[in-house]
Amino acid sequence: MVDKVKELLKKHNITLAAHYYQKDEIFDIADLTGDSLELAKKTSKLKNPLIFCGVSFMGESAKILNPNIPVYMPRLASCSMARMAEKEKVEDNIKLLKENNIEFIPITYINSSAEIKAIVGKLEGLTCTSSNAKKIVSSALDQGKKVFFLPDKNLGQNVAKMLNVTSSIIGEKNWQEADIICFNGHCSVHQLFMPEHVEFYKEKYPEIKIVVHPECSPEVCEMADFVGSTSQILNYVKEHKNDLMAIGTEYNFVHRMKRDINPNIYILSSTKPECPSMNETTLKELHDLLIAIDKGKPYNEIKVDENIKENALKALNRMMELS
Ligand code: 13P
Numbered sequence: 316m317v318d319k320v321k322e323l324l325k326k327h328n329i330t331l332a333a334h335y336y337q338k339d340e341i342f343d344i345a346d347l348t349g350d351s352l353e354l355a356k357k358t359s360k361l362k363n364p365l366i367f368c369g370v371s372f373m374g375e376s377a378k379i380l381n382p383n384i385p386v387y388m389p390r391l392a393s394c395s396m397a398r399m400a401e402k403e404k405v406e407d408n409i410k411l412l413k414e415n416n417i418e419f420i421p422i423t424y425i426n427s428s429a430e431i432k433a434i435v436g437k438l439e440g441l442t443c444t445s446s447n448a449k450k451i452v453s454s455a456l457d458q459g460k461k462v463f464f465l466p467d468k469n470l471g472q473n474v475a476k477m478l479n480v481t482s483s484i485i486g487e488k489n490w491q492e493a494d495i496i497c498f499n500g501h502c503s504v505h506q507l508f509m510p511e512h513v514e515f516y517k518e519k520y521p522e523i524k525i526v527v528h529p530e531c532s533p534e535v536c537e538m539a540d541f542v543g544s545t546s547q548i549l550n551y552v553k554e555h556k557n558d559l560m561a562i563g564t565e566y567n568f569v570h571r572m573k574r575d576i577n578p579n580i581y582i583l584s585s586t587k588p589e590c591p592s593m594n595e596t597t598l599k600e601l602h603d604l605l606i607a608i609d610k611g612k613p614y615n616e617i618k619v620d621e622n623i624k625e626n627a628l629k630a631l632n633r634m635m636e637l638s
């Protein structure tokens with residue numbers, strides 16, 4: 316199947332992009348790999364068709380940033396955090412901010428639908444990813460306004476700690492006073508990493524380094540030796556090739572670093588924290604999509620609604636300019 320996939324990619328001059336959380340069977344044959352920011356940058360420069368293996372918001376962002384190429388996804392898998400930021404809930408939150416006379420810049424994590432990015436773009440806001448969140452939020456606060464951060468309350472609160480500013484979740488006690496006001500969303504995978512997992516590993520191996528993604532809870536991030544985005548974690552692991560580590564982020568990614576870089580890595584969990592959405596895409600599905608393209612009957616081509624394209628692009632471009 317791998318040979319057929321490679322043959323059809325070549326025949327149709329298609330680039331295959333895969334996020335670090337994809338299964339090895341996909342990741343190991345991809346032309347472009349990276350975290351969400353790296354992939355947005357790399358795919359925005361392409362001139363040929365693209366197959367994006369990741370979750371829907373990634374394929375959508377690639378299409379918005381590069382509207383002239385066809386973008387396909389073997390599976391339209393949707394990130395559970397992005398789903399939490401429903402349009403009505405976001406609009407209600409924005410209404411509440413306005414009713415409280417709060418001057419704010421909305422910043423949406425790229426893990427959100429194009430519709431949410433458009434709402435944010437229309438309000439002069441922008442997107443961020445986990446690797447540039449600190450920089451983007453800091454530049455917004457420098458304008459003397461508060462930040463409405465969505466959908467991830469954990470990333471919002473962790474960035475607040477990094478910047479030494481206050482944060483709260485909208486609707487909670489005294490939320491109006493915080494510098495960063497967060498939407499009440501989270502990642503279903505990163506919430507699995509608990510303080511007791513950190514305690515367990517620290518007790519068992521006092522020299523162990525705890526490394527986590529900023530989508531983990533503030534309690535877990537506070538206990539960690541290193542907090543970083545997917546690419547920042549990868550760099551950290553490359554720089555600490557011989558250290559014992561327990562890593563709190565998605566399983567496929569951690570397992571691959573253990574396979575390729577440092578065998579002394581544990582997963583910071585008692586379960587197997589695979590992202591169910593990222594794991595939906597399989598080599599068989601990639602193969603089937605390519606066969607359909609070859610027969611002139613492609614499916615799952617990403618289309619973005621004309622009404623939301625323009626403002627979603629504004630939000631993404633503002634981030635790209637600052638990255
Ligand atoms: P990155 O921005 O680190 O690629 O993270 C994307 C993601 O979905 C993390 O759960």
Ligand code: SF4
Nearest residue numbers: 394395396502504590
């Ligand atoms: Fe979404 Fe969490 Fe999966 Fe990342 S790990 S794609 S935030 S559900």
